[in-house]
Amino acid sequence: MTSRESILAAVKANQPETVKLPDIDVFETKEKGSLEKFASVLQGVGGKVAYVSGYPEIARTILAQYGSDVRIVSPVKELKDLSDENLEDIASIHDLRNVEVAVLNAHFGVAENGAVWITENEMQHRVLPFVTQHLAVVINAAAIVPTMHHAYDLIGKSTYGFGTFIAGPSKTADIEQSLVIGAHGPRSMTVFIIGNDNQSGQGQV
Amino acid sequence: MMEHSTKDHAELALDFNKDEDRVDWHDETLWFIRQKRDKAAHQLPEWEALREAASQIKNNVLANLHDYLLQFERNAVANGIEVHWAADAAEHNQIVRRLLNEANVIRMVKSKSMLTEECGLNEYLANHGIEVIDSDLGERIVQLAEEPPSHIVLPCIHKKKEEIGEIFHQHLGIEAGISDPQFLTETARQHLREIFLTRRAALTGVNFAVAETGEFVVCTNEGNADMGAHLADIHIASMGIEKLIPEKKHLGVFLRLLTRSATGQPITTYSSHFKTPREGTKIHVILVDNGRTVQLGRKDFRNSLKCIRCAACMNTCPVYRRSGGHSYHTAVAGPIGSILAPNLDMEKYADLPFASTLCGSCSNVCPVKIDIHEQLYKWRQVLVKNGYTPKAKKAGMQVMTWTLSSPSLYHTAGKVGRWVIKYAPFAVNNKLNPWYKQRDMPASPEWSFSEWYKQNRQP
Amino acid sequence: MKVGLFIPCYVDQFYPGAAIATLRLLEKLGVEVAYPPKQTCCGQPMANSGFEHLTGDCNELFVKNFAEFDYIVAPSGSCVLHIRDHLHDDKHPEAAKSISHKIYELTSFLTDVLKVKSLPAKFPHRVGLHQSCHGQRGLHISSMTELVTPEFSKPGSLLKMVADIDLVDLTRKDECCGFGGTFCVTEEAVSVKMGKDRVADHLKHDVSYITGVDMSCLMHMEGILKRQGSKVKVIHIAEILNAG
Incomplete structure (x- = not known):
């Protein structure tokens, strides 16, 4: 008997009587996702929030902050002026090792935990949002869901090879519980929010 | 990588407690995380x-x-x-x-x-x-x-x-x-x-x-x-x-x-x-x-497999905080480790289910509601029945049961030197008694409640 | 209403004052109380050490002593929890089951059965309340800091009826004192450290008395207080509720 067969046989012999799955739809409140809450929770986990009028303002803000001497990359087609580098052309993903800033689109944000959902399509290379020194993400102001339950409703049956929730910059508290930002991944994470009529044009990074 | 120590939890915990400032620091650090957990939970x-x-x-x-x-x-x-x-x-x-x-x-x-x-x-x-x-x-x-x-x-x-x-x-x-x-x-x-x-x-x-x-x-x-x-x-x-x-x-x-x-x-x-x-x-x-x-087949213990490894039970455990993870001499320490490890090796981990006061805080913080402290209690019964307990303890327990199930023995023993003084750990005044090492004994009153009751209430 | 008084063995032998206060308090509240003289112990010390299978005779004796009563009341959360969860008697299964439903820890008997709204007690001292784990997390006599539930405390609500008492809020509201039955000697180092830390929380709040529903926790903390030469005393909650 293979290990597969013996494990499956042992599981079958030992598993208890079946119990029904609970109804988890009860956790989906009718309320809309609050942009304000998303922003404050994200800031609470070390992320930054910038309200912008559109992609041109994002490009201006990033260039103003990081200058044009560092390597900035983005697969976002509206931001092709930000960088003349075509990410499809790199020979090896290891060539991404010295990326300073990466700007990616995200699908939506989650108000309760400040996370954004990004899939492989928006990354071009899976390692990009992790290997970059600074990560910038763009979402639409209307694309905020209240909780993770709503988040998985949206993700639903969508197809992706890899997808991730990112909530703030990479961090660790492994040394005496002292919070240090910038463990192995990005040292900062900025979420640019487009289309919030009340606050656009007040970009602050 | 695991330490192949022959010391049990109590001995390893004793070592850890030789530096009290460090114990305080360890306890406070983990308690701080427990408080953060409480704050997060109370927001929902x-x-x-x-x-x-x-x-x-x-x-x-x-x-x-x-x-x-x-x-x-x-x-x-x-x-x-x-x-x-x-x-x-x-x-x-x-x-x-x-x-x-x-x-x-x-x-x-x-x-x-x-x-x-x-x-x-x-x-x-x-x-x-x-x-x-x-x-x-x-x-x-x-x-x-x-x-x-x-x-x-x-x-x-x-x-x-x-x-x-x-x-x-x-x-x-x-x-x-x-x-x-x-x-x-x-x-x-x-x-x-x-x-x-x-x-x-x-x-x-x-x-x-x-x-x-x-x-x-x-x-x-x-x-x-x-x-x-x-x-x-x-x-x-x-x-x-x-x-x-x-x-x-x-x-x-x-x-x-x-x-x-x-x-x-x-x-x-x-x-x-x-x-x-x-x-x-x-x-x-x-x-x-x-x-x-195997654990799945143990009715009383199978739901330990629900664990999602959040470690909330460790952070809240007053024993873990004051004995350190290494005192559990197993990969997963703390309360959850103490109910998982005996499944792998009863003899080697027989000490772990006893490394608890059964206070129940672990079960309360568990996000998947594993009845951890109840399983600790049940493991004790299983281990003892399987012979993984010191013989002396067993003999002592039998005398204790025998006395406690016999009212006449219990009460006549009270006249000579109360039975509790004979068997209860907090009552023996000598340096070999672990109770007395760092704690005083309760004062011995002139009469027991049952003696008082006989004098004052019974016709 | 006939109430059988169950006095845990170590209370009987070492803390008769707590038992007398329990009896007098119940009598004061108009309850007919009897103390079956042949009682010994609930069997918990053996069971928690893994010897539950040896507690059969203890259980049988307990059933014999207490089957006749409408309620059984004990000044201990721990012993009551043990009886509720583990009492079984192969010869009288029904009687054992009925006992586990009608046994009460003293303070919850006062709040839930007698529904006490006021007490003629007076205790002009600064007091810290120790939440004994078995009463709290086992019998749910008060809310627990781990759970997201409304706050309540049965012993706390009774202490608030006592005139002139000054009840403090502890930094760690419901941490275990480290007694834990035989744990207190088998894990001496951790047990003592837990006890010292619990006592320190009370001392930091400048209490004169530490009270609680379980004499075992209090005995543990008393052992530490005395060794430290502290003047702070432990006192069973029945003695405060019956004071003045």
């Missing part, structure tokens, strides 16, 4: 309902594990993932070694996986000429110190920053005397970045695997699992068979609970969903039994 009015839902989902998983395993395997294979089955730790380690051999890999980077600690993977691979570098900061620190992790979420919580500075001085070449966490973390970042960029194989743990879709989720704050996996050609993901959940939407429940319970964060920085291998690379999932099917 539906917290208790979420715990109940998570518990029920996991009950359903245990009851249908056979079908969920097959469903996961089918979907994962359809996604292009290779699935392997390991009956025990040895087979798991052999599979990892074979996969690395086939790819001519002799250096691997690994993110946190308590399962590989349980299996002794690093030691095994080292003996076969394969180098493993742990990439979680805390794990890297204890690896350099040649110690096992003392906590499943915070592996080096027992180390002070000055000691970590010294380890980095010796191994990573920084100047002596540095203890700034920011500087130390930056040092590790630079050191490990080079590792990530040069290793062709990466091993990660698995937080959740979804039967419905064949994908699995790995959660980290540091981003080390992703750095390792996305830069390597081979990604090996090791998981216990109990890590399955039925549907993707159930991740909503577990990701809401996991990190709030663990550290008080609303979610980990990264919750990465691996579904298909990156183009030109491979993902291998190893499904490991290693005693889990």
Whole structure:
């Protein structure tokens, strides 16, 4: 008997009587996702929030902050002026090792935990949002869901090879519980929010 | 890597308590995390309902594990993932070694996986000429110190920053005397970045695997699992068979609970969903039994398999906080470790279910509502019945039962020198009595209540 | 209403004052109380050490002593919890089951059965309340800091009826004192450290008395207080509720 067969046989012999799955739809409140809450929770986990009028303002803000001497990359087609580098052309993903800033689109944000959902399509290379020194993400102001339950409703049956929730910059508290930002991944994470009529044009990074 | 100590929990805890300031520091650090957990939990009015839902989902998983395993395997294979089955730790380690051999890999980077600690993977691979570098900061620190992790979420919580500075001085070449966490973390970042960029194989743990879709989720704050996996050609993901959940939407429940319970964060920085291998690379999932099917058959203990490894029970445990993770001499310490370990080896871990006051705080913080303290009690009964208890204790217990079940003995003993004084630990005034070492005895009153009652109330 | 008084063995032998206060308090509240003289112990010390299978005779004796009463009341959360969860008697299964439903820890008997709204008690001292785990987390006599539930405390609500008492809020509201039955000697180092830390929380709040529903926790903390030469005293909650 293979290990597969013996494990499956042992599981079958030992598993208890079946119990029904609970109804988890009860956790989906009718309320809309609050942009304000998303922003404050994200800031609470070390992320930054910038309200912008559109992609041109994002490009201006990033260039103003990081200058044009560092390597900035983005697969976002509206931001092709930000960088003349075509990410499809790199020979090896290891060539991404010295990326300073990466700007990616995200699908939506989650108000309760400040996370954004990004899939492989928006990354071009899976390692990009992790290997970059600074990560910038763009979402639409209307694309905020209240909780993770709503988040998985949206993700639903969508197809992706890899997808991730990112909530703030990479961090660790492994040394005496002292919070240090910038463990192995990005040292900062900025979420640019487009289309919030009340606050656009007040970009602050 | 595990210490092969012959000391039991009480003796190891005694060692730990020789430095009281350190015990205070350890206790306060973990209590701080427990408070953060409370704060996060109290922000969700539906917290208790979420715990109940998570518990029920996991009950359903245990009851249908056979079908969920097959469903996961089918979907994962359809996604292009290779699935392997390991009956025990040895087979798991052999599979990892074979996969690395086939790819001519002799250096691997690994993110946190308590399962590989349980299996002794690093030691095994080292003996076969394969180098493993742990990439979680805390794990890297204890690896350099040649110690096992003392906590499943915070592996080096027992180390002070000055000691970590010294380890980095010796191994990573920084100047002596540095203890700034920011500087130390930056040092590790630079050191490990080079590792990530040069290793062709990466091993990660698995937080959740979804039967419905064949994908699995790995959660980290540091981003080390992703750095390792996305830069390597081979990604090996090791998981216990109990890590399955039925549907993707159930991740909503577990990701809401996991990190709030663990550290008080609303979610980990990264919750990465691996579904298909990156183009030109491979993902291998190893499904490991290693005693889990036996535990599944133990009615009183099977629901310990619901554990999602958040470590809330450790942070809240007043004994863990004052005895340190190493006193449990097993990969998973604390209350949950104390109900898991005896399943693997009753004789070796017979002390652990007794390393508790049964205060019940662990069961209250558990996000999947495992009745941890009740299982500690039940393990005590099982261990004693199986003969894993000191003979002297047993003889003493029999005398005690005999006296307590005989009213005349109990009460006449009261005249001579009360029976309690004979058998109760807090009553014997001598230096050999552990009670008396650091505590005074209660004063001996002139009469017992039963004597008083006879005088004052009975006709 | 006939109430059988169950006095745990170590209370009988070492803290008769707590037992007398329990009896007098119940009598004061108009309850007919009897103390079956042949009682010994609930069997918990054996069971928690893994010897539950040896407690059969103890259980049988307990059933014999207490089957006739409408309620059984004990000044201990721990012993009551043990009886509720583990009492079984193969010869009289029904009687054992009925006992486990009608046994009460003293303070919850006062709040839930007698529904006491006021007490003629007076205790002009600064007091810290120790939440004994078995009463709190086992019998749910008060809310627990781990759970997201409304706050309540049965012993706390009774202490608030006592005139002139000054009840403090502890920094760690419901941490275990480390007694734990035989744990207190088998895990001496951790047990003592837990006890010292619990005592320190009370001392930090400048109490004169530490009270609680379980004399075992109090005995443990008393042992530490005395060794430290502290003047702070432990006192069972029945003695405060019956004072003045």
